[in-house]
Amino acid sequence: MSPPSHLVVIGGGVQGSSVAYFASQMAPSHRPGKITLIEANSHLAPHASGKGGGFMARSWGDGTSTEQLHHYAFDKHAELAAEWGLKTYRKLPVLSVAGEGKKGFGSMRGTPNWLDGKGAGVRSMGDGSDTAQVTPGEYVEAASSRSGATVLLNTRVVGVELSELPDGEQAVAGVEIVTADGSRSVLEADAVCLSTGPWGCMAEDWFPTISSPMEGIKSTSVTFPARETANDAVALFCNEDSRFNTHLEVYPRPDGTVYCCGVGGSDYIPAAELRQGAFLSGCDPKEARVEAATATLHAMSDAYKGIAPKSSQACMRPCAPDALPIMGPVPGVAGAFLNYAHNCWGIAWAPATGTAMAELICLGETTFDLSAFNVERFGAPAKRGGRGRKKKGEAVGEQW
Ligand SMILES: Cc1cc2nc3c(=O)[nH]c(=O)nc-3n(C[C@H](O)[C@H](O)[C@H](O)COP(=O)(O)OP(=O)(O)OC[C@H]3O[C@@H](n4cnc5c(N)ncnc54)[C@H](O)[C@@H]3O)c2cc1C
Incomplete structure (x- = not known):
């Protein structure tokens, strides 16, 4: 051919x-x-x-x-x-994080030191060899x-x-x-x-x-300026947090920011609207979900208390x-x-x-x-x- x-x-x-x-x-x-x-x-x-x-x-x-x-x-x-x-x-390890709890996250090897707020513990999901x-x-x-x-x-x-x-x-x-x-x-x-x-x-x-x-699943995501820590290159998959209706995924990036998605409140955009070009020129984040992401991070981390988002945005997952x-x-x-x-x-x-x-x-x-x-x-x-x-x-x- x-x-x-x-x-x-x-x-x-x-x-x-x-x-x-x-x-x-x-x-x-x-x-x-x-x-x-x-x-x-x-x-x-x-x-x-x-x-x-x-x-x-x-x-x-x-x-x-x-x-x-x-x-x-x-x-x-x-x-x-x-x-x-x-x-x-870069390759990076992954932790599963249970956020709702009082005791904190413990000192398991590989736990980032900014995870110093209230929580119910962490579990390894991967050592970084295949993530x-x-x-x-x-x-x-x-x-x-x-x-x-x-x-x-x-x-x-x-x-x-x-x-x-x-x-x-x-x-x-x-x-x-x-x-x-x-x-x-x-x-x-x-x-x-x-x-x-x-x-x-x-x-x-x-x-x-x-x-x-x-269908387009439209979600807000948020970035924060990273706290200076030695071992922050760890991705976090957080359990559902019923206080804020979030399910945070946290990705610290080499550029000194921390990216968070899984902030909840997604909209489901049907094909009938997408075929008319809905959101093709852009979509706005939801302020309430930016606040929910911020509150979740602050609850997990004393080091992040008072740290405001650096940027927020929204986009669609194609499904x-x-x-x-x-x-x-x-x-x-x-x-x-x-x-x-x-x-x-x-x-x-x-x-x-x-x-x-x-x-x-x-x-x-x-x-x-x-x-x-x-x-x-x-x-x-x-x-x-x-x-x-x-x-x-x-x-x-x-x-x-
Ligand atoms: C919050 C969030 C977090 C995610 N995190 C991850 C992750 O960690 N890892 C991962 O692998 N995936 C992740 N995804 C999924 C990933 O982002 C998408 O699967 C991927 O970006 C889809 O790429 P694409 O090029 O198909 O679509 P898009 O990025 O949507 O690109 C399609 C492009 O086509 C253009 N276009 C459409 N129609 C026309 C037209 N008629 N004429 C000209 N241009 C047109 C649009 O403007 C657009 O730029 C995430 C998604 C979301 C929403």
């Missing part, structure tokens, strides 16, 4: 930049002639790929259909971080700049142009774009990959043969109904590929999903088992029609 002459990747997040990068790394005979990465916003990683935690765990998918993604990507992240000189990648972190924005910048792709910012894809093939199938001919000044045009392309996160449900409008049910990714070709449309719904592991899996998609697009096959992620598991879209007037069970008149 010959590679595409022009591959358009839609979505400048961790997934889109990974597809562009790994496509650019194919052997010259299988490399796309040109790669264009299109992002609706004014910079790359404006959503979850710039605002997510960046935690990764090699063995946490063992025994499931995502095991291969976890394993391959964990090892590849380490390799890429060294090759690209990423400053924010790590990267600040996702740094990965995205490195992957996209090394891909050599033409990056179009402030550009929204609003449709995919299809041509008819002699055998009755269809093929990608281009993408319809709208730029910031409102002008509309068609960019010719023979392959397109949707790495559009929660907005992957738009695929249903562009490829009428598929059903692409998606299919079965919580698995949607990855693979669009049936019946040559050159069309889907790559979204990576839920809470989109950053961790990016080197694996990017490689798998690049292989599919450029070689026509991949060494990854993507069978559980095929969009066809959701069937064809519910047929329009059938909702009109009936006479003794027989449809009469317009059925839309």
